[in-house]
Each structure stands twice: as structure tokens, then as C-alpha cells.
Amino acid sequence: MEEKYLICEDSLEGIFTGIYDAYALREGHEHVHLQVGEEENLRLFAAYVHIVPDPVKTDKVARTLKTRLGEHVYHSLCRAAASCYSDKGEAVYRTVVDALTAGSGRRVMENVRNPHVARCFELARYTANEAHYEIEFIRFQELAATNGAGGSVLFAKIGPKNNVVPFVMPHFADRLSIENFMVYDEKRKLFGVHPAGEEWYLVTTETDFLPEEAAWSAKEQEYQELFRAFHRTIAIKSRENRKLQRQMCAYRYQDYMVEFEQKR
Amino acid sequence: MELRIAPQMSVMEKLEILAEGAKYDVSCSSSGSSRANDGKGLGNTVAAGLCHSFAADGRCISLLKILFTNECIYDCKYCVNRRSNDVPRASFTPDEVCELTMEFYRRNYIEGLFLSSGILYSPNYTMELICETVHKLRTIHRFQGYVHIKAIPGADPLLIQKAGYLADRMSVNLEMATAEGLRAIAPNKHRKNILAPMRQIQNGITENKNEITLYRHAPHFCEAGQSTQMVIGALPESDFQIMSVAESLYEKFSLKRVYYSAFVNVNEDKDLPALSGGPPLLREHRLYQADWLLRFYDFKVEELLTAERPNFNMAIDPKADWAVRHLEQFPVEINRADYHTLLRIPGLGVKSARRIVAARRFGNLTFADLKKIGVVLKRALYFITCNGKMMYPTKLDEEYIVRNLVYQNQMGKGEKLPFLADGTSYRQLSLFEMGV
Numbered sequence: 001m002e003e004k005y006l007i008c009e010d011s012l013e014g015i016f017t018g019i020y021d022a023y024a025l026r027e028g029h030e031h032v033h034l035q036v037g038e039e040e041n042l043r044l045f046a047a048y049v050h051i052v053p054d055p056v057k058t059d060k061v062a063r064t065l066k067t068r069l070g071e072h073v074y075h076s077l078c079r080a081a082a083s084c085y086s087d088k089g090e091a092v093y094r095t096v097v098d099a100l101t102a103g104s105g106r107r108v109m110e111n112v113r114n115p116h117v118a119r120c121f122e123l124a125r126y127t128a129n130e131a132h133y134e135i136e137f138i139r140f141q142e143l144a145a146t147n148g149a150g151g152s153v154l155f156a157k158i159g160p161k162n163n164v165v166p167f168v169m170p171h172f173a174d175r176l177s178i179e180n181f182m183v184y185d186e187k188r189k190l191f192g193v194h195p196a197g198e199e200w201y202l203v204t205t206e207t208d209f210l211p212e213e214a215a216w217s218a219k220e221q222e223y224q225e226l227f228r229a230f231h232r233t234i235a236i237k238s239r240e241n242r243k244l245q246r247q248m249c250a251y252r253y254q255d256y257m258v259e260f261e262q263k264r
Numbered sequence: 265m266e267l268r269i270a271p272q273m274s275v276m277e278k279l280e281i282l283a284e285g286a287k288y289d290v291s292c293s294s295s296g297s298s299r300a301n302d303g304k305g306l307g308n309t310v311a312a313g314l315c316h317s318f319a320a321d322g323r324c325i326s327l328l329k330i331l332f333t334n335e336c337i338y339d340c341k342y343c344v345n346r347r348s349n350d351v352p353r354a355s356f357t358p359d360e361v362c363e364l365t366m367e368f369y370r371r372n373y374i375e376g377l378f379l380s381s382g383i384l385y386s387p388n389y390t391m392e393l394i395c396e397t398v399h400k401l402r403t404i405h406r407f408q409g410y411v412h413i414k415a416i417p418g419a420d421p422l423l424i425q426k427a428g429y430l431a432d433r434m435s436v437n438l439e440m441a442t443a444e445g446l447r448a449i450a451p452n453k454h455r456k457n458i459l460a461p462m463r464q465i466q467n468g469i470t471e472n473k474n475e476i477t478l479y480r481h482a483p484h485f486c487e488a489g490q491s492t493q494m495v496i497g498a499l500p501e502s503d504f505q506i507m508s509v510a511e512s513l514y515e516k517f518s519l520k521r522v523y524y525s526a527f528v529n530v531n532e533d534k535d536l537p538a539l540s541g542g543p544p545l546l547r548e549h550r551l552y553q554a555d556w557l558l559r560f561y562d563f564k565v566e567e568l569l570t571a572e573r574p575n576f577n578m579a580i581d582p583k584a585d586w587a588v589r590h591l592e593q594f595p596v597e598i599n600r601a602d603y604h605t606l607l608r609i610p611g612l613g614v615k616s617a618r619r620i621v622a623a624r625r626f627g628n629l630t631f632a633d634l635k636k637i638g639v640v641l642k643r644a645l646y647f648i649t650c651n652g653k654m655m656y657p658t659k660l661d662e663e664y665i666v667r668n669l670v671y672q673n674q675m676g677k678g679e680k681l682p683f684l685a686d687g688t689s690y691r692q693l694s695l696f697e698m699g700v
Contacts, residue, residue: 110622118636136314140371174301175308227373233283235319238528238542244322244682259317
């Protein structure tokens with residue numbers, strides 16, 4: 001039988017719509033594949049179907065996954081779908097098939113014997129780890145409010161490999177509930193926005209957003225310097241170990257952190 | 265408040281002096297407490313803890329670790345802030361500490377505050393200052409993040425109790441593994457004074473748990489438990505002595521963590537060893553490995569060390585060392601063995617053991633599956649079978665396995681040590697000198 005490739009958009013909505021349509025084909029799953037982004041090398045004897053993201057289908061898939069597989073598995077699938085690797089579509093799709101059709105159900109993420117599940121697990125773990133690092137290493141800068149109403153806005157810029165902003169925001173929304181803050185993913189031009197005391201939301205922009213030092217509040221420079229001094233002082237000279245430091249906090253995070261002054 | 269230092273010192277200068285004084289305290293974890301924000305203040309706590317940065321020595325920075333003051337009436341030989349040292353002295357005011365904590369925390373620099381102190385005038389006076397500071401932080405600034413308070417030995421039990429209701433974690437440093445060692449090195453400290461607050465905090469935590477069972481909203485007392493630290497390599501104590509003390513602290517004082525601090529001779533005191541090869545980092549590393557075996561792998565100290573064999577093998581890790589001396593228990597069949605047996609296999613950790621137990625419900629595992637699960641096969645292969653077969657033919661012989669493990673380490677392909685890597689520390693001690 002001819003192989004069928006469903007081409008979907010690189011987003012949670014795209015992948016979930018793809019899964020919906022794959023099931024809607026009712027052709028079994030053996031010859032159906034999910035591909036995220038553009039087709040690269042076209043295969044002979046394969047049909048390509050372009051999937052249009054559909055919020056209704058996405059909702060249905062999300063609801064089914066949550067009720068049949070539980071929140072835990074659902075979140076793992078979301079994390080895998082936020083990965084930067086393009087084989088994620090196939091991995092997530094095959095994992096769903098393993099859970100719903102092959103019957104591993106709520107325990108699906110433990111079935112590492114299935115290579116697609118193992119891959120999905122790996123992708124989800126990679127995203128989760130990166131989100132965890134960003135939660136630790138994000139540095140907020142205090143910007144002076146420009147509307148004259150007083151108050152301030154905390155702003156953080158990150159450049160993660162995976163799309164982690166949606167997984168980072170809930171943590172800060174709880175911790176900094178009384179603050180206005182924004183997390184900006186400069187690779188995807190994506191904002192997570194949290195107005196004080198309200199729910200957070202995501203915004204995408206077309207233009208680059210770069211607050212200059214001029215936008216800093218009066219005290220910002222001082223606290224950055226204080227933290228740099230603390231960071232320098234707390235290290236024990238006779239134990240210096242730059243390699244260990246780099247291993248624990250990679251250069252790609254250090255680039256966004258105020259205490260690492262020397263830019264490479 | 266009357267202080268003996270010049271009041272015009274800037275916060276920057278104070279921070280540098282008082283972080284310098286606090287940095288030899290190892291504890292930096294922010295784990296053990298799980299508290300959501302209530303919408304009225306700043307902060308929450310995360311059960312697993314978070315590290316926010318890493319210093320040039322590769323140690324994590326989780327908390328704003330500072331002394332309240334480095335003025336001290338004591339004269340402990342190992343301490344940089346001892347009375348007889350001529351170092352710049354400074355003291356924070358409670359407001360300065362609060363402001364630093366809040367502003368650092370908002371910017372996500374830190375997970376909370378670690379407040380320790382030199383002894384200003386008396387233990388009670390110092391403990392009161394600490395309590396006042398943290399009370400301000402909790403009430404006026406409504407700080408809901410992590411706070412670690414050092415209990416000052418010899419302070420009034422009432423003050424210790426007050427601190428316990430303000431802090432997530434408290435600690436009292438044991439400093440030396442033996443009472444004689446402590447007497448020799450810290451003439452003003454007494455073992456009894458250290459153990460008394462430790463016992464008080466332990467009892468406080470137990471009582472508080474009972475209270476919370478009855479009254480859901482009762483205030484929490486040291487939710488994240490208590491910890492302590494011991495200095496390693498300042499006195500000729502054996503690993504067996506140190507680990508036995510640690511084990512009894514875990515069992516009898518219900519401590520959450522015991523930290524080991526490789527001795528750094530900051531004072532070059534004549535009574536303390538001059539360590540030409542730098543601090544004993546490898547020994548510290550072995551002690552931490554053994555500590556993990558006690559806490560997460562169900563090992564007992566007597567299994568790892570004995571009075572006749574009182575020190576760890578520096579060439580291979582404590583778990584591998586135990587395994588090669590107990591080859592009668594190996595090889596273990598991965599698809600059959602229970603969780604506790606799996607935990608004892610070198611190359612397997614808590615996570616991989618759990619994943620194995622979960623994954624084998626779906627069918628027998630192969631060596632390829634184990635690799636995906638995260639088992640370190642090059643270390644485990646001597647000790648396991650999959651479906652009755654070993655990975656490849658190997659001898660179940662102590663000398664043979666040790667030789668192979670050590671050879672891997674020498675080639676840089678075996679155990680990952682956190683410091684040998686770039687040769688900054690401990691390169692002086694080659695494996696041949698260790699008698700391998």
C-alpha cells in the first residue's frame with residue numbers, strides 16, 4: 001500500500017490536528033506518517049496531504065488524550081510537541097497510537113521498548129530539562145514604567161532551543177503573582193505576558209523587541225552590580241573549576257545572564 | 265543598634281565582606297519545602313529546589329548566602345572570621361538584608377536567603393538579630409520564598425524556636441566528626457551545645473507534624489528539615505568515623521542532609537595541616553557518593569567500611585567497590601530482580617532502576633533497551649544478565665573487574681569526576697600513587 005504523509009504546521013495545534021486527521025482516515029496507522037514542517041525529500045510512491053490547523057479538532061484530541069491517558073501523559077506529549085526536532089510529529093503520533101490503539105494506555109510513557117515512545121520520552125525530557133534550566137537561569141531586568149502610573153515591569157529575554165515559554169510561565173505566574181512581568185523568546189519572537197494579579201498569556205510579534213539600558217529603572221544597574229559582586233565573591237579560589245561551571249550552566253544560558261560579564 | 269564598624273560602609277562593600285565570610289558553608293540547597301504563593305506577597309518554594317547560578321568553582325548558587333555580621337567573639341582555628349584574625353569587619357542592618365533579598369529574588373537571581381552569622385557579643389544577641397531580620401522579611405516584606413537560618417549554638421531555646429517558625433530549613437554545624445576534634449580546633453565550641461539545638465529542632469519538627477495533622481493551618485516549623493556540615497581533612501579522622509557519625513545523625517536526629525566540606529586552610533594555622541595538593545576534593549566526593557548510598561540506596565555504613573578497612577578506595581566509587589567485594593550476589597538478572605537488588609548494581613541509579621521496573625511490564629528488556637533507559641552499561645556489564653545472558657563474555661573475578669574499571673577511569677572513559685576533568689585540582693595524586 002502507498003505510504004501517506006500528513007504534513008502539519010510546527011505547533012501543538014498542527015500536530016494535534018494531524019493526529020485527528022490520521023485517525024479520521026480510518027486506514028489503520030501502519031502506512032500513515034506525520035511530518036512537521038515542509039516536506040524535505042519527496043518520496044516516490046508516497047502521497048502527501050497538507051493539514052490545516054483546526055482549533056476544534058485540536059480541542060477534541062486534547063480532551064481525548066487528557067481523559068483517556070491522564071494529565072501526566074498529556075503534558076509529556078505537549079512537551080515533546082514543543083521540541084526543536086522535526087521528527088517530533090511522528091514520535092508523538094506513534095506514541096498516541098501505542099497508547100490508544102495498541103492499548104498501553106496511561107502507562108504508555110513507560111513502554112520504552114517501542115522506539116517511537118522512547119523517542120517521544122526523550123524529546124519530552126529534553127524540553128522539560130530546558131524549561132527547568134530557564135526557570136533557574138532567567139534573569140529579569142526591571143524596566144521603568146513609561147505610562148507615568150508608577151510601578152515597574154520585569155523583563156527577561158531568553159533564546160531556548162525548544163519552545164519552552166509556555167512551560168516556564170506557570171512557575172513565574174505563581175512565584176511573582178504580584179509583579180508585571182514578560183518573558184521574551186527571541187528565537188520565536190514569542191512573549192509570555194503576566195499583568196500583576198491576572199492570568200498570563202502568549203503574544204507573538206513580527207518585529208524584534210529590544211529594550212535598551214535606557215529603559216532600565218533607576219535601581220537596576222545597582223542590583224546587577226551587587227549580584228555580580230556576590231557571584232564573584234562566593235567562589236572559593238582553591239576550588240576554582242571553570243569546566244564544572246560550564247557543565248552545570250552552559251554558555252548558551254550564560255549569554256543571557258547578568259553575572260557572566262565576559263561575553264565570548 | 266550599636267555596632268562597632270564605621271556606618272558609612274556601602275552595601276556593596278558589606279556584601280563583599282559578608283559573602284566572603286559565608287562561602288565556606290556548603291549547604292546551598294533550597295529543597296524540601298513546597299509552598300504556593302498566596303497572591304499577597306512575593307515568592308513560593310519548589311519541593312526539588314532550584315539552583316540559580318554557578319560560581320567559578322562550579323558550586324551552585326541557590327540562596328543569597330551571607331553572614332549577618334563577621335564580627336565574632338570566638339577563635340576557631342579553621343575559621344577566617346576568628347577573633348584573632350585581622351580582616352575587615354562589617355555588619356548588615358536588618359533592612360539591608362531584606363532589601364537585598366527582595367530585589368535579588370524578584371530578578372530571579374536567588375531562591376531565597378541563607379542567613380548565618382559570626383557571634384556578636386553573645387549567642388543570644390546574635391540569634392535575636394537573625395530572628396528580627398527574618399521576621400521583618402516575612403511580615404513587612406511578605407517574603408514567601410526559601411529561608412535557611414543557622415541556629416547559633418548556645419542561644420536560648422526560645423529564640424531557636426522562634427527562628428524555626430520563620431525558616432524553611434535550619435542547620436547547626438557539627439564542624440568535626442569527633443568531640444575531641446572539635447575541642448582541639450574550636451576551643452569555644454562544645455559538642456553538647458551543638459547537639460542541644462539539633463535535638464530541639466528535631467523535636468520541634470516532630471511536634472509540628474502532629475499539630476498540622478490536627479490543625480491544618482497551624483504554622484509550619486522548619487518544613488524543609490535541618491542539615492549540618494562536617495569539615496573533612498583538617499584532622500586525621502577516618503572515613504569510617506565520619507560516615508558513622510553521618511549515619512547516626514540521619515537515624516537519631518532525622519537530618520535531611522549532612523554536608524562534607526573539604527578543608528581549606530584559610531588561616532594557615534600551625535595546628536592544621538598544610539594541604540599542598542589543594543583541598544581533599546576526591547575524598548569529599550567519595551564521602552558524598554557514600555552519603556547518597558545511605559540515603560537513597562539502602563546501604564549501611566558497615567557494608568561499605570569497617571574498622572579494619574576505614575577509608576574509601578580512591579580509585580573506584582564506593583558502590584563499585586562494594587560490588588566487587590560481594591561478587592557472590594552477582595550477576596543480577598535485570599528482568600527478574602526486585603527494585604532493591606537493582607539499586608545495588610553499579611551503573612544503575614534510582615531513576616534507571618525505576619524505569620526498568622516500569623518498562624519490563626511490557627515485556628523482557630534487552631541490553632539495547634537498558635541503554636535507552638540510561639543504564640551506564642560499561643560499568644554495569646560485569647554485574648548483570650539480560651534474559652540469562654551477559655552482554656559479552658566476562659570473568660566474574662574481583663581483580664579482573666577492578667582492573668577494567670580503573671583502566672576505564674584512567675582513559676577518561678569511566679567514572680565522571682567533577683574536578684579531575686580540567687586538571688585544576690587533585691592532579692598531583694595519580695592512580696599509581698594511590699596504590700592501584
